[in-house]
Amino acid sequence: xxxxxxxxxxxxxxxxxxxxxxxxxxxxxxxxxxxxxxxxxxxxxxxxxxxxxxxxxxxxxxxxxxxxxxxxxxxxxxxxxxxxxxxxxxxxxxxxxxxxxxxxx
Amino acid sequence: xxxxxxxxxxxxxxxxxxxxxxxxxxxxxxxxxxxxxxxxxxxxxxxxxxxxxxxxxxxxxxxxxxxxxxxxxxxxxxxxxxxxxxxxxxxxxxxxxxxxxxxxxxxxxxxxxxxxxxxxxxxxxxxxxxxxxxxxxxxxxxxxxxxxxxxxxxxxxxxxxxxxxxxxxxxxxxxxxxxxxxxxxxxxxxxxxxxxxxxxxxxxxxxxxxxxxxxxxxxxxxxxxxxxxxxxxxxxxxxxxxxxxxxxxxxxxxxxxxxxxxxxxxxxxxxxxxxxxxxxxxxxxxxxxxxxxxxxxxxxxxxxxxxxxxxxxxxxxxxxxxxxxxxxxxxxxxxxxxxxxxxxxxxxxxxxxxxxxxxxxxxxxxxxxxxxxxxxxxxxxxxxxxxxxxxxxxxxxxxxxxxxxxxxxxxxxxxxxxxxxxxxxxxxxxxxxxxxxxxxxxxxxxxxxxxxxxxxxxxxxxxxxxxxxxxxxxxxxxxxxxxxxxxxxxxxxxxxxxxxxxxxxxxxxxxxxxxxxxxxxxxxxxxxxxxxxxxxxxxxxxxxxxxxxxxxxxxxxxxxxxxxxxxxxxxxxxxxx
Numbered sequence: 001x002x003x004x005x006x007x008x009x010x011x012x013x014x015x016x017x018x019x020x021x022x023x024x025x026x027x028x029x030x031x032x033x034x035x036x037x038x039x040x041x042x043x044x045x046x047x048x049x050x051x052x053x054x055x056x057x058x059x060x061x062x063x064x065x066x067x068x069x070x071x072x073x074x075x076x077x078x079x080x081x082x083x084x085x086x087x088x089x090x091x092x093x094x095x096x097x098x099x100x101x102x103x104x105x
Numbered sequence: 106x107x108x109x110x111x112x113x114x115x116x117x118x119x120x121x122x123x124x125x126x127x128x129x130x131x132x133x134x135x136x137x138x139x140x141x142x143x144x145x146x147x148x149x150x151x152x153x154x155x156x157x158x159x160x161x162x163x164x165x166x167x168x169x170x171x172x173x174x175x176x177x178x179x180x181x182x183x184x185x186x187x188x189x190x191x192x193x194x195x196x197x198x199x200x201x202x203x204x205x206x207x208x209x210x211x212x213x214x215x216x217x218x219x220x221x222x223x224x225x226x227x228x229x230x231x232x233x234x235x236x237x238x239x240x241x242x243x244x245x246x247x248x249x250x251x252x253x254x255x256x257x258x259x260x261x262x263x264x265x266x267x268x269x270x271x272x273x274x275x276x277x278x279x280x281x282x283x284x285x286x287x288x289x290x291x292x293x294x295x296x297x298x299x300x301x302x303x304x305x306x307x308x309x310x311x312x313x314x315x316x317x318x319x320x321x322x323x324x325x326x327x328x329x330x331x332x333x334x335x336x337x338x339x340x341x342x343x344x345x346x347x348x349x350x351x352x353x354x355x356x357x358x359x360x361x362x363x364x365x366x367x368x369x370x371x372x373x374x375x376x377x378x379x380x381x382x383x384x385x386x387x388x389x390x391x392x393x394x395x396x397x398x399x400x401x402x403x404x405x406x407x408x409x410x411x412x413x414x415x416x417x418x419x420x421x422x423x424x425x426x427x428x429x430x431x432x433x434x435x436x437x438x439x440x441x442x443x444x445x446x447x448x449x450x451x452x453x454x455x456x457x458x459x460x461x462x463x464x465x466x467x468x469x470x471x472x473x474x475x476x477x478x479x480x481x482x483x484x485x486x487x488x489x490x491x492x493x494x495x496x497x498x499x500x501x502x503x504x505x506x507x508x509x510x511x512x513x514x515x516x517x518x519x520x521x522x523x524x525x526x527x528x529x530x531x532x533x534x535x536x537x538x539x540x541x542x543x544x545x546x547x548x549x550x551x552x553x554x555x556x557x558x559x560x561x562x563x564x565x566x567x568x569x570x571x572x573x574x575x576x577x578x579x580x581x582x583x584x585x586x587x588x589x590x591x592x593x594x595x596x597x598x599x600x601x602x603x604x605x606x607x608x609x610x611x612x613x614x615x616x617x618x619x620x621x622x623x624x625x626x627x628x629x630x631x632x633x634x635x636x637x638x639x640x641x642x643x644x645x646x647x648x649x650x651x652x653x654x655x656x657x658x659x660x661x662x663x664x665x666x667x668x669x670x671x672x673x674x675x676x677x678x679x680x681x682x
Contacts, residue, residue: 019224021223021224021227024223026219026220026221029218029219030218033218053224053227054227057227057228057230057231058231060224060227060228060231061205061228061231061232064207064208065224065227065228066207066209066222066224066225066249066252067214067220067221067222067223067224067225067253068220068221068222068223068224068227069220070220070224079213080213080215081213081214081215082214082215082216082217083214083215083216083217083220083253084216084217084218084219084220085217085218085219085220086217086218087217087218087219088217088218091215091216091217091218092217094215095215095217
């Protein structure tokens with residue numbers, strides 16, 4: 001997807017990809033944490049894809065995945081990369097530049 | 106699946122690196138299936154070492170490899186090693202290599218909560234499986250410490266990674282930047298306990314020398330010295346000092362030095378093939394001229410000669426030698442003679458040594474001339490040059506190359522002193538020196554030593570003429586050795602005496618001839634007399650024989666006549682009766 005043609009922060013669309021390694025505890029934790037954040041703050045304006053790099057290692061190389069779990073925000077541009085199980089909600093919101101829902105409304 | 110780390114004898118298995126010299130000092134390469142840490146400061150050649158290990162593994166030993174680059178991009182890496190003749194693109198096409206550039210940009214990565222480096226494991230695993238890699242390089246993995254903040258976690262992960270690589274049974278080279286007070290910045294040496302190699306790049310008196318040292322190699326003997334190494338267009342070359350022992354074969358064949366009289370001084374037929382000859386002397390004593398004769402003699406035999414000149418250019422040598430009647434250009438044209446002229450300061454000692462070794466290896470000459478070896482003193486300490494010469498001499502002997510080393514002795518030092526104390530390395534030592542006498546400066550030459558030959562103990566005067574070098578018997582008189590005009594005068598005197606003696610002998614010879622002739626005449630006269638006597642005797646005998654015969658005949662005649670008479674009488678009587 002050409003990031004320039006994608007929606008920006010103002011339009012409120014988020015394209016997120018979570019890269020995980022199988023069903024590891026960190027993977028599960030990251031998915032749960034992300035799901036929670038998205039439902040709380042990005043209700044209805046996000047798309048989330050989860051990729052298991054143990055099944056698709058070539059994607060890990062292509063996307064320069066080093067640490068796992070990794071969350072990549074492709075849209076809005078610029079791309080943002082966040083690693084960890086996303087247990088620190090505040091840091092996650094900051095890194096993904098997600099404005100908390102109560103302020104957005 | 107863990108690779109077998111030991112063979113049936115319990116010996117550590119090793120993976121050949123294919124890096125020239127390195128496999129010798131480690132007695133077989135890096136520990137097979139285990140990680141090795143290669144550390145050193147920036148620009149010391151870590152990446153190249155690692156890359157050559159992979160490329161040679163893939164091309165020479167059938168072991169494909171994965172290169173994980175943390176610092177350079179794949180394109181840069183390929184470009185950087187292309188100058189060494191490594192075609193990474195082709196290797197990747199042929200599935201002999203995979204390169205993965207791991208990009209770590211701190212500004213791009215945020216952290217939230219716990220993570221691990223499983224992504225790196227997955228990538229590495231994928232690439233290893235893709236081509237069945239047996240070798241892995243991580244260059245320079247410490248970079249991740251600058252990209253990620255949780256150092257404790259990273260240490261854990263690295264430990265896990267090294268362990269995992271060992272489990273995989275891949276031979277791994279991990280490079281690390283030299284840190285303060287420890288081998289690597291992050292103390293990686295704590296985790297890689299099998300083999301640690303240190304690369305060093307030192308500049309002493311403006312000349313840089315690269316050195317390599319095996320700091321630790323668990324479970325095996327290895328050379329512990331610091332070995333010089335170089336990086337040139339053929340890659341990495343380690344120059345082991347001690348790995349070449351005194352095991353070279355010897356030849357009984359003698360080869361000419363190009364000066365017939367010198368060959369005679371050395372016991373008849375020159376120097377042994379494969380021996381090392383030192384030619385020392387003060388400046389202007391004709392060392393280069395002797396060298397040129399040596400080169401000329403080599404080419405005349407149809408053999409190759411490399412002339413390493415540190416003082417003169419090729420054109421200059423050719424011109425100068427033409428003035429003493431040697432045409433070196435013809436040998437250069439036919440390719441038998443290679444004159445390699447360079448300034449000693451051009452590069453470091455090691456580079457000189459490697460260049461020489463490489464040339465000797467490629468050209469395979471019968472003889473090598475280094476003129477003068479003492480000029481290398483400008484770029485190294487005497488100990489360094491000594492070490493270098495040992496290696497060079499060993500290398501040449503191993504290849505049965507006869508070597509002539511020219512050494513310049515400064516006038517104020519003892520003639521028997523060589524600048525770099527290399528005399529003990531040499532088999533034959535020729536010394537040329539000035540002999541100052543009667544206001545003249547003449548050249549003398551003698552054989553100081555020559556192992557295994559019955560060499561002359563005389564000092565010969567040697568002359569450089571337009572026909573080349575001539576050695577003359579020096580005149581030994583009551584006042585010592587006479588040279589130059591004194592010798593010429595003495596020779597003239599001797600020649601006069603010889604002439605007188607010759608005339609006297611001629612006279613006596615003539616007298617003897619005369620006497621012989623007169624005696625011969627006498628003998629002839631006597632012989633004639635004897636012949637006459639003999640003839641007379643014969644005549645007398647003949648006469649006597651004739652007389653006897655006549656008497657006989659007379660007697661017979663008388664007897665027959667008597668018988669006739671008697672018969673006649675009888676018939677007369679019968680008639681009468």
